[in-house]
Amino acid sequence: MSQLEFEKQIIEVEGKITELKNMSSESSANMADELQRMEKKVHKLLTQTYSKLTPAQKVQVARHQNRPHFLDYVNVLFDDFTLLAGDRNFANDEALLGGIGRFQGQSCVIIGQERGHDTESRLKHNFGMARPEGYRKAQRLMKMAEQFNLPIITLVDTAGAYPGLGAEERGQSEAIAKSIETCLNVSVPIISIIIGEGGSGGAIAIATADRIYMLEHSIYSVISPEGCASILWRSRDFADEAATALKITAQDIEKLGLIDGIIAEPVGGAHRAKAETIQNVADQIAKALKQLTPWDADKLKAARRQKFLSFGQAA
Amino acid sequence: MNWLSTIIRPRIRSIVNEQKDVPDNLWSKCPKCDGMLFHKELKASKNVCYHCNFHMTITVKQRLELLFDDAKYEKIALPKVPHDPLKFKHRKKYVDQLKDAQSKTGEREALVIGKGTIGGQNTVVAAFNFAFIGGSMGTAVGEGIVRAAQEAVQTKSALIVIPASGGARMQEGMLSLMQMPRTIIAADMVKEQGLPYIVLLTNPTTGGVSASFAMVGDIHIAEPGATVGFAGRRVIEETVRETLPDDFQTAEYLLDHGMVDMVVERTKLHHEIAKLLCLLMSPTTDTKKLKGSGYGDQSKDAKGKNSTSTPKTKGTKASVRKASDLAKEPANKSADTQKNAPKSAKTSQ
Numbered sequence: 001m002s003q004l005e006f007e008k009q010i011i012e013v014e015g016k017i018t019e020l021k022n023m024s025s026e027s028s029a030n031m032a033d034e035l036q037r038m039e040k041k042v043h044k045l046l047t048q049t050y051s052k053l054t055p056a057q058k059v060q061v062a063r064h065q066n067r068p069h070f071l072d073y074v075n076v077l078f079d080d081f082t083l084l085a086g087d088r089n090f091a092n093d094e095a096l097l098g099g100i101g102r103f104q105g106q107s108c109v110i111i112g113q114e115r116g117h118d119t120e121s122r123l124k125h126n127f128g129m130a131r132p133e134g135y136r137k138a139q140r141l142m143k144m145a146e147q148f149n150l151p152i153i154t155l156v157d158t159a160g161a162y163p164g165l166g167a168e169e170r171g172q173s174e175a176i177a178k179s180i181e182t183c184l185n186v187s188v189p190i191i192s193i194i195i196g197e198g199g200s201g202g203a204i205a206i207a208t209a210d211r212i213y214m215l216e217h218s219i220y221s222v223i224s225p226e227g228c229a230s231i232l233w234r235s236r237d238f239a240d241e242a243a244t245a246l247k248i249t250a251q252d253i254e255k256l257g258l259i260d261g262i263i264a265e266p267v268g269g270a271h272r273a274k275a276e277t278i279q280n281v282a283d284q285i286a287k288a289l290k291q292l293t294p295w296d297a298d299k300l301k302a303a304r305r306q307k308f309l310s311f312g313q314a315a
Numbered sequence: 316m317n318w319l320s321t322i323i324r325p326r327i328r329s330i331v332n333e334q335k336d337v338p339d340n341l342w343s344k345c346p347k348c349d350g351m352l353f354h355k356e357l358k359a360s361k362n363v364c365y366h367c368n369f370h371m372t373i374t375v376k377q378r379l380e381l382l383f384d385d386a387k388y389e390k391i392a393l394p395k396v397p398h399d400p401l402k403f404k405h406r407k408k409y410v411d412q413l414k415d416a417q418s419k420t421g422e423r424e425a426l427v428i429g430k431g432t433i434g435g436q437n438t439v440v441a442a443f444n445f446a447f448i449g450g451s452m453g454t455a456v457g458e459g460i461v462r463a464a465q466e467a468v469q470t471k472s473a474l475i476v477i478p479a480s481g482g483a484r485m486q487e488g489m490l491s492l493m494q495m496p497r498t499i500i501a502a503d504m505v506k507e508q509g510l511p512y513i514v515l516l517t518n519p520t521t522g523g524v525s526a527s528f529a530m531v532g533d534i535h536i537a538e539p540g541a542t543v544g545f546a547g548r549r550v551i552e553e554t555v556r557e558t559l560p561d562d563f564q565t566a567e568y569l570l571d572h573g574m575v576d577m578v579v580e581r582t583k584l585h586h587e588i589a590k591l592l593c594l595l596m597s598p599t600t601d602t603k604k605l606k607g608s609g610y611g612d613q614s615k616d617a618k619g620k621n622s623t624s625t626p627k628t629k630g631t632k633a634s635v636r637k638a639s640d641l642a643k644e645p646a647n648k649s650a651d652t653q654k655n656a657p658k659s660a661k662t663s664q
Contacts, residue, residue: 201527245401245405312457
């Protein structure tokens with residue numbers, strides 16, 4: 001299990017609580033008091049720490065391996081979820097997954113990056129970094145959603161599109177560009193949630209949506225803080241400074257007016273309370289779907305286009 | 316250093332001084348083959364090495380002159396956008412970086428828009444200036460491309476965008492990432508009107524620029540040797556530890572992998588683009604008859620037999636290629652040709 005440096009003290013106390021609970025067979029009133037006191041302490045520490053996370057700390061939380069990932073959400077949120085594979089051209093990408101399922105009674109197409117939760121699954125899913133096939137599969141599924149008039153929900157969680165020889169050979173740029181274009185032109189509602197890391201072009205390829213939300217401690221950035229630091233500061237050691245300067249937190253991006261809202265995470269972050277986080281995301285999707293249903297395809301597309309045209313418009 | 320470089324070399328230099336007397340700006344060296352290039356010949360070859368065909372950078376002004384008929388075009392001002400939305404600061408302030416780039420290039424931003432005709436066809440060209448913070452795309456560039464697209468739609472012109480860019484302007488953070496969908500919308504606005512949207516990929520076109528408007532063109536043309544790709548070569552080498560082929564991410568490599576329609580030498584660009592625009596915008600008029608200013612054999616034009624398919628007036632109402640309209644204007648030189656091209660009116664509806 002990976003530990004966040006700034007959570008050290010919290011994890012220590014949490015460890016003690018577990019220890020005490022294990023000894024609960026011989027528990028006394030005294031011990032219960034102690035347990036309660038320590039739990040309060042942890043809660044207080046977590047509240048304090050998580051209410052003022054620095055951008056650099058948010059980067060760590062957003063990438064935390066225990067955060068709920070694409071498949072965690074899908075398995076809870078969608079009935080009859082069915083994975084659909086392949087771009088019909090070259091291969092099936094395992095980093096970018098998609099399928100159909102029923103969200104609170106409504107059939108939807110769901111697309112998103114899966115990072116994996118252990119070494120084996122991370123390798124299988126290429127750490128959530130999709131190749132062109134992934135973005136072409138996304139396009140295929142979006143068009144299918146259009147054909148059957150189903151809303152699209154995307155869950156974004158990637159460090160970025162995969163930078164590899166084969167990916168370039170098969171046109172990573174074109175795949176991303178066309179994926180954005182498809183998002184812009186589909187005649188059904190599209191709702192995006194940044195659930196962890198929104199890494200540049202690889203993220204926006206499936207996040208060009210009618211409604212965009214970010215989880216409280218997720219990040220969304222044009223370049224990774226490390227990449228930015230190595231270019232502008234000429235050293236990756238300045239990643240923390242870059243994280244601050246780039247304004248990548250959900251709170252900063254909301255201030256810039258680029259997203260439609262922030263979804264709260266339980267105290268201590270999504271990695272401490274998966275179920276609750278997933279529920280919060282479900283509530284937001286339900287609200288957004290309600291706002292967008294029923295839809296008029298032309299108006300929907302026009303509004304989506306207007307939304308993205310306004311980002312950085314001349315006064 | 317040592318006595319060799321501090322004493323001997325200057326003395327030798329002073330002895331052979333005559334050769335050194337040639338002004339520096341008369342000759343330059345090809346960065347690829349080291350061949351000596353005489354400035355007049357280099358100018359004539361449009362900054363292409365006449366020893367090894369290496370395409371060196373040219374200024375945006377040269378680029379636009381090279382493409383437009385008779386090197387004539389009208390510049391369209393970039394819309395003003397709020398600069399430095401993030402109050403970004405790294406080793407220096409972004410606002411200062413912008414000022415430096417502005418004084419260095421004499422331009423307000425990394426994009427220049429011009430309109431005129433190519434092969435007689437109305438065309439808007441938006442060209443990136445790599446000298447301006449690496450040609451990176453922020454809100455001003457995004458807005459510029461939208462502006463160029465609107466101009467193309469309004470004047471029923473083709474749109475040509477010429478990226479020369481490292482990617483998104485990271486100093487503008489997420490706002491620069493948002494220019495990816497935004498510029499794709501711009502391209503779509505042009506395409507929806509049945510007007511040609513051509514991308515001329517020049518060195519370099521990478522990152523968020525290559526993964527947006529640059530890859531959704533009706534036609535993709537690349538200059539020889541231009542680097543075009545998503546991730547940087549170094550990033551890929553570090554990530555995958557794969558040996559990359561020498562021609563990796565070059566224009567020719569992209570041609571081999573189906574990402575561009577053609578690789579065209581700079582000196583032939585005007586001709587090729589003029590031909591394409593005529594084919595697309597005057598579909599029923601024999602291209603050979605479309606001998607407009609700058610395209611085809613000029614001498615035949617002098618006879619007045621086959622003038623351009625479109626009037627030479629730029630951006631005026633007369634530029635709307637509608638056969639019926641033109642028939643009412645017998646004074647218009649191009650009326651003959653236009654009558655033969657009723658379908659070219661498609662874009663004017």
